[in-house]
Amino acid sequence: MGLTSDLRVLYNLAFTRVRGATHGERLETFYRAQAGDYDAFRRRLLHGREEMMAALDVPEGGKMLDVGGGTGYNAELLGDRLARLQSLRIIDLCPSLLATADERIRGNGWANVQTTLADATTYEPPDGPVDVVTFSYSLTMIPNWFQALERAYTALKLGGMIGVVDFYVSRKWPAPPMRRHSNFQRFFWPTWFGHDNVFPSPDHLPWLQSRFQTVKRDECLGKVPYLMLKAPYYIFLGRKA
Numbered sequence: 316m317g318l319t320s321d322l323r324v325l326y327n328l329a330f331t332r333v334r335g336a337t338h339g340e341r342l343e344t345f346y347r348a349q350a351g352d353y354d355a356f357r358r359r360l361l362h363g364r365e366e367m368m369a370a371l372d373v374p375e376g377g378k379m380l381d382v383g384g385g386t387g388y389n390a391e392l393l394g395d396r397l398a399r400l401q402s403l404r405i406i407d408l409c410p411s412l413l414a415t416a417d418e419r420i421r422g423n424g425w426a427n428v429q430t431t432l433a434d435a436t437t438y439e440p441p442d443g444p445v446d447v448v449t450f451s452y453s454l455t456m457i458p459n460w461f462q463a464l465e466r467a468y469t470a471l472k473l474g475g476m477i478g479v480v481d482f483y484v485s486r487k488w489p490a491p492p493m494r495r496h497s498n499f500q501r502f503f504w505p506t507w508f509g510h511d512n513v514f515p516s517p518d519h520l521p522w523l524q525s526r527f528q529t530v531k532r533d534e535c536l537g538k539v540p541y542l543m544l545k546a547p548y549y550i551f552l553g554r555k556a
């Protein structure tokens with residue numbers, strides 16, 4: 316932990332060459348060396364996960380999918396509400412991160428949580444529609460994000476809730492009252508994150524707002540460790556109407 320762990324993560328972010336013929340292989344080469352350090356560093360980089368998870372409506376006996384759930388950190392953020400759920404499935408395409416999630420599940424003795432190695436763009440829940448779907452910082456890593464969202468829409472029950480938190484940039488001329496980012500922000504962040512195959516988009520948030528009934532939309536800035544800049548992120552909660 317601490318500085319050594321941060322240095323390992325920073326080294327991997329800056330120098331690991333992402334290899335692989337498929338998206339899944341590329342994710343695995345990117346994350347394999349940093350899976351053990353993932354949570355400590357991302358806690359300071361991936362802002363808004365706590366707020367998004369706290370605002371989720373988690374029904375008694377409900378079923379939930381955490382798509383691109385990685386190490387399963389979001390399950391902890393549910394706190395006491397986790398026990399209410401019939402099931403929480405953590406869907407991810409990266410075996411190393413899911414191995415950490417499995418350790419977390421075993422360590423906490425969560426009988427209603429399980430991991431599934433699957434692609435968000437093709438995944439269908441095996442036991443029918445669910446009540447809640449979340450994406451935390453995964454949409455920007457899914458090239459066919461629109462297919463993943465279509466899958467999530469189909470997987471949700473009518474009245475079910477979607478929660479998304481992620482990096483983004485605004486459109487050049489966003490529809491009011493949405494925030495407008497400067498030319499520098501709209502150029503810098505996609506370039507900076509693009510190095511690690513993270514693609515902040517001007518289109519995720521408008522897509523979500525057009526498809527779901529908006530319950531909450533926050534557009535914020537979050538500090539990036541070791542960088543004197545703040546990156547734009549949003550929190551979106553919506554319902555399938």
Ligand SMILES: C[S@@+](CC[C@H](N)C(=O)[O-])C[C@H]1O[C@@H](n2cnc3c(N)ncnc32)[C@H](O)[C@@H]1O
Pocket residue numbers: 338342357361364382383384385386387388406407408409412433434435436450451452453456457458
């Ligand atoms: C930045 S991590 C976020 C992990 C976790 N949600 C969190 O908040 O810490 C992005 C995650 O998306 C997953 N991912 C990327 N593309 C995916 C896909 N097509 N299907 C499933 N998971 C995917 C990655 O493996 C990774 O775990």
